[in-house]
Amino acid sequence: MLELQENEITSRLSAIVESSDDAIISKKFDGTIISWNNAAEKIFGYPANEAINNNISIIVPEELIEEEYKIIRKVKGGERIKHYETTRKTKAGHKILINLSVSPIKDRNGNIIAISNIARDVTRQKVADEKQAVLSSIVNSCDDAIISKTLDGIITCWNKAAQKMFGYTEEEAVGRHISIIIPPDRQQEEPMMIEKVLESVRVERFITVRVAKNKRKVNISLTVSPIKDKAGNIMGTSNIARDISYQKMAEEKQATLAAIVSSSDDAIISKTLFGIITSWNHAAAKMFGYKESEVIGKHISIIIPPDRMDEEDMIIENIRSGKKIDHFETVRLAKDGRKVHISLTVSPIKNKNGKIIGASKIARDITGKIEAEEQRLLYTQKLQQLNNYKDDFMAMASHELKTPLTIIKGNLDILLLSMREDNNSTFVQKTLKQIDKLEKLINDLLNVSKIQSGKLELKLADFDMNLLLKEMIRNIQPTTPIQILFEGSNKLMAYGDMDRIGFVIINLLGNAVKYSPASKAIKVNAFRSEDAVIVSVKDEGIGIPREELLNIFSRFYRVGGLNSTFSGSGIGLYISSEIIRRHGGKIWAESEPNKGSIFYFSIAASTQPS
Ligand code: ADP
Numbered sequence: 250m251l252e253l254q255e256n257e258i259t260s261r262l263s264a265i266v267e268s269s270d271d272a273i274i275s276k277k278f279d280g281t282i283i284s285w286n287n288a289a290e291k292i293f294g295y296p297a298n299e300a301i302n303n304n305i306s307i308i309v310p311e312e313l314i315e316e317e318y319k320i321i322r323k324v325k326g327g328e329r330i331k332h333y334e335t336t337r338k339t340k341a342g343h344k345i346l347i348n349l350s351v352s353p354i355k356d357r358n359g360n361i362i363a364i365s366n367i368a369r370d371v372t373r374q375k376v377a378d379e380k381q382a383v384l385s386s387i388v389n390s391c392d393d394a395i396i397s398k399t400l401d402g403i404i405t406c407w408n409k410a411a412q413k414m415f416g417y418t419e420e421e422a423v424g425r426h427i428s429i430i431i432p433p434d435r436q437q438e439e440p441m442m443i444e445k446v447l448e449s450v451r452v453e454r455f456i457t458v459r460v461a462k463n464k465r466k467v468n469i470s471l472t473v474s475p476i477k478d479k480a481g482n483i484m485g486t487s488n489i490a491r492d493i494s495y496q497k498m499a500e501e502k503q504a505t506l507a508a509i510v511s512s513s514d515d516a517i518i519s520k521t522l523f524g525i526i527t528s529w530n531h532a533a534a535k536m537f538g539y540k541e542s543e544v545i546g547k548h549i550s551i552i553i554p555p556d557r558m559d560e561e562d563m564i565i566e567n568i569r570s571g572k573k574i575d576h577f578e579t580v581r582l583a584k585d586g587r588k589v590h591i592s593l594t595v596s597p598i599k600n601k602n603g604k605i606i607g608a609s610k611i612a613r614d615i616t617g618k619i620e621a622e623e624q625r626l627l628y629t630q631k632l633q634q635l636n637n638y639k640d641d642f643m644a645m646a647s648h649e650l651k652t653p654l655t656i657i658k659g660n661l662d663i664l665l666l667s668m669r670e671d672n673n674s675t676f677v678q679k680t681l682k683q684i685d686k687l688e689k690l691i692n693d694l695l696n697v698s699k700i701q702s703g704k705l706e707l708k709l710a711d712f713d714m715n716l717l718l719k720e721m722i723r724n725i726q727p728t729t730p731i732q733i734l735f736e737g738s739n740k741l742m743a744y745g746d747m748d749r750i751g752f753v754i755i756n757l758l759g760n761a762v763k764y765s766p767a768s769k770a771i772k773v774n775a776f777r778s779e780d781a782v783i784v785s786v787k788d789e790g791i792g793i794p795r796e797e798l799l800n801i802f803s804r805f806y807r808v809g810g811l812n813s814t815f816s817g818s819g820i821g822l823y824i825s826s827e828i829i830r831r832h833g834g835k836i837w838a839e840s841e842p843n844k845g846s847i848f849y850f851s852i853a854a855s856t857q858p859s
Contacts, residue, residue, distance in 0.1 A: 272347075272368040275354060278325050280305040280318070283363060292347075292370045294340030305366075308337045310344065324353050324364050334371065346372045394469075394490040397476055400447075402427045402439060405485060414469075414492050416462030427488075430459045432466070446475045446486050459490065468494045516591075516612040519598060522565060524549045527607065536591075536614055538584030552581045554588070568597045568608040578615065590619040644698035647691045654691065658684050686816075693820040696752075697804065700827045707746040707831055711855040714741040714750075714775050714782050721754045722773065729762045735773040742855035743782040749828045750852065753836075756821040757786040757848045763815055765790025765845065781834070781851040792842035802826040802836065825850070 266273050272289035276282050285300040293300070293308050300307070309317045313335065320330060332350035339345060347368040354363040388395050394411035398404045407422040415422075415430050422429070428436060435457060442452050452473040459467045469490040475483040510517050516533035520526050526549055529541045537552050544551065553561055560579060567574055574595040581589045591612040598607040661684065665677045699705040715737030722733045743750070761771045768789035775784045793801060793808055800806050807819040822836075829836040832852045840846035 270369075272370075273365065274300075274305070274368070275363050275365045276305045276321075277363055278321055280321070284365075289368070292339070292345070292368065293337065299340075308339070310336055310338050320351055321364060324351055325361055327353070327361065332367075337368065345370055346375050392491075394488075394492075396422075396427070396488045396490070397485055398427050398488070399485045400443060400483070402443075406487075411490070414461070414467055414490065415459065416465075421462075430461070432458060432460050442471075442473045443486065446473055447483060449475065449483075451475075456493070467492055468497045513611075514613075516614075517609065518549070518612070519607055519609045520549050521607045522569060522605070524561060524565065533612070536583070536589055536612065537581065538587075552583070554580055554582050564595050564608070568595060569605060571597055571605060573597070581612070588616075589614055590616040640698050640701045643694055644702070647694040647698065650691050651688075651695070654684060654688055658688070690818060690820075693818065693824060696824045697820055700824065705827065705831065707749060707828075709744060709746055711742050711744050711857055712747040712750075714743040714784065715739065717747060717751055718754060718773055718775055718784065721751055721758060725755065725758050725762065731762055731765065731768060732770040733758065733773060734770055735775075737773075737775050741775055741777060741782055742857065744853045744855045745832050745834075746828075750832075753825040753828055753850060754784070754786075756825050757850075760821065760848070761786050761788035761790065761846075763817070764788065768845070777854050778851070780854050780856075782854045783849060783851045785847050785849045787845065787847040789845040792844050792846055793838065793840040794842055795840075798838055798840060801838070 266284075266286045269286060269288050272292045273284070273286045274282060274289050275284040282300050282303055282305055285295070285297040289300065290296050295303075295307065305317065306314055316335075324330060330351040332348060334346060334348050336344050337347050348371045349369075350367045352365050352367075353361040354365050356362050388406075388408045391408065392410055394414045395406070395408045396404060396411050397406035404422050404425055404427055407417070407419045411422065412418055417429070427439060431439060438455075438457060442455070445452050452471065455471045455473070457469060457471055459469055461467055470493050471491075472489045473486050474489075476485040476487055478484050510528075510530050513530060513532050516536045517528070517530045518526060518533050519528040526544045526547055529539070529544050534540055539551070549561060550558065557579060564574060564577075574593065577593045577595070579591060579593055581591055583589050592615050593613075594611045595608050597605045598609050600606050658681065661677055661681050665674060665681070668674050668677070696705065718735055718737055722735055726733055758771070758773075765771065765788040770789070772787040773785070774787070775782065777783075797808050801808065802822050802825075803819075804823040805819040806823070807817060826836045829850050829852065834850060834852040836848070836850040838846055838848045
C-alpha cells in the first residue's frame with residue numbers, strides 16, 4: 250500500500266517535472282547529469298539520452314565552469330544558494346540567459362547525494378523588458394504627443410510631449426476622457442475616428458485643432474492607430490499628435506509675404522550668386538516687359554545695359570561679403586530697349602544656416618522723378634537766363650536814360666534862370682520836380698542792378714554819423730511841413746561808406762515824410778551801443794501791418810493797397826537793406842498800423858578815438 254502510494258507520488262512528481270516550463274536537471278557532485286526533463290531539452294537543445302550521463306559542462310560556458318564547481322561544492326557542504334541569473338549555452342552554441350535555482354537532493358537519511366538545478370530561460374523576457382524600456386524612452390523623448398486611450402476614449406497613456414503640448418500632466422490626464430482636449434465644435438471627430446479604427450482604417454495626418462489646459466488652441470496633425478491585444482482584438486487607439494501651429498504660422502507668413510511681393514509696385518527679383526534669376530514678381534514684369542516664364546533661369550544681364558555690366562560684379566561682390574546696397578540709382582533696359590531709371594536696393598538671401606545663397610533686388614522706377622528733376626533744372630536755367638536778361642536790360646536802360654535826363658535837367662535849370670519873372674516859370678519848376686523823381690528812380694534802378702551784379706562798391710572810412718544826419722535833415726526839411734527833430738550835438742563816429750549810408754538815411758526820412766501825411770513831427774535819434782552805432786527814424790504815420798514787416802525789405806515789395814495813395818517803386822528799402830547788409834550791420838522796423846513806425850539800422854562804430 251505504502252509502496253503503491255510512493256509509486257503514485259513518484260509518477261505524479263515526474264509528470265509535474267516533465268510538464269514544467271522550467272528546465273529541471275539533476276547532477277552528481279562531479280557534474281554528471283542524472284536527469285533531464287522536456288523543458289531542459291527545449292531550452293538547451295540536447296535530448297535526454299544525449300544529456301544524461303554527460304557532464305553538466307555541456308551547457309556551461311567555459312568561463313563559468315569554475316563557478317559551477319564552486320557552487321556544487323557549496324551545496325555539497327550544506328550551504329543554501331539563492332537563485333541567481335547566469336548564462337548557459339545551448340547545443341547550437343547560442344548563449345542564453347537563465348534564472349537558476351540550485352538545491353541539494355538528499356537520501357532518506359538526510360545525506361546530500363546529488364544536486365538539482367531548475368533553470369528558467371529569461372532571455373526572451375529580458376529582450377522584451379529591454380524593448381519595453383527602449384519604446385518607453387522613445388515615447389517619452391518624442392516631440393509628438395503620444396496618447397493611448399480605450400475605445401471609450403479614456404486616456405491610458407500620456408507622454409511628456411503631450412504634457413508640453415496640452416498642459417495637462419500625466420497624472421491629470423490619465424483616467425480622464427479624451428474630450429478634455431477637444432473643442433466643443435469638434436467633439437464628433439472622436440467617434441468618427443474610432444469608427445474608422447474599428448474598420449482597421451488608419452487615420453493619417455488628420456489636420457485639426459485641440460485645446461490646451463489654458464484654453465490655447467493647438468493646431469495639430471493627428472495619426473490614429475489601433476492597439477491590439479495578443480489575440481488581435483482592438484482594445485484601444487494610439488493617437489500621435491504633431492503641433493503644426495508653428496508650421497501653420499510659417500505658412501500664413503509665407504502666404505502674406507508672397508501676396509506683398511506680388512502686389513508690390515516695386516520690382517522684386519531674386520537671383521543666385523551667379524546672377525541667375527530665381528524669382529520675378531508682377532511689378533518686375535511690368536517694369537521690364539519680360540514675363541516671369543521668360544526670365545527665370547536666365548542671367549540678370551538681360552536687363553543690364555552693356556556699359557553698366559561692371560555694376561553687377563560690384564553688387565555681387567558686396568552681397569558675397571554680406572553687405573546690403575541701399576538706394577543705388579542706376580539704369581536698366583526693358584525688353585523693348587527702353588531705358589528704365591531705377592533706385593535699387595539689394596540684400597543678401599541667407600539659408601537656414603546663415604550662408605549667403607543669393608540676392609534679392611528691389612527696384613523702384615524713378616524715370617518720372619529723373620525726368621521731373623531734369624525738367625526742373627531746365628526751368629531753373631531758363632529762369633536764371635531770363636533774370637540775367639532783365640538785369641542787363643535794367644542796367645542798360647537806366648544808364649541810357651540817365652544821360653538825356655541830365656541834359657534835360659541842365660537845360661531846364663538854365664531856362665528857369667533866364668525866365669525869372671515869367672508866369673510860365675512854375676511849369677518849368679514842376680517839370681524839374683518830376684525830373685528829380687525820375688532821376689531818383691533811375692539812380693535806384695542803377696543801384697539795384699549794381700547790387701544784382703555784385704558791383705556795389707563801398708568806400709569805407711570813419712565819419713560822424715550825427716553830422717551826416719544833420720546834413721540829410723537839412724536837405725529834406727525844405728520839402729515838407731513836418732518837423733524833423735534831431736538833437737545830435739556831439740560827435741558820433743561810425744565806420745562805413747558815408748555816401749551810401751546817406752542814401753539809407755534819405756530813404757528812411759523820405760519814407761517817414763511820405764507815409765505820414767497827417768503827422769506833425771518825425772524824430773531822429775542816433776546813439777552808440779557797444780561797438781555799433783544805431784540810428785532810428787520815428788514817424789506818426791500810417792504804420793505797417795505786423796505780417797508785412799519782413800517783406801518790406803524785399804525788392805519791388807510794397808504794402809498792399811498803397812499804390813493809389815502813395816507813389817513809389819518798392820526799391821528804396823531793398824537797396825538800403827543791401828547797403829546795411831554789406832556793411833555787416835542790421836536794418837529792421839517796428840510799427841503799428843495808424844500809429845506810426847520806427848525804422849532802425851546799425852553799423853560798426855569807429856574804432857578810432859574821437
Ligand atoms: P517805396 O516807398 O518806393 O514804395 P520802399 O522800399 O522805400 O519803397 O518801401 C517799401 C514799402 O514799405 C513801401 O511801399 C511801404 O509800403 C512801406 N513803408 C516804408 N516806409 C514806411 C513808413 N515809414 N511807414 C509806412 N510804410 C512804410
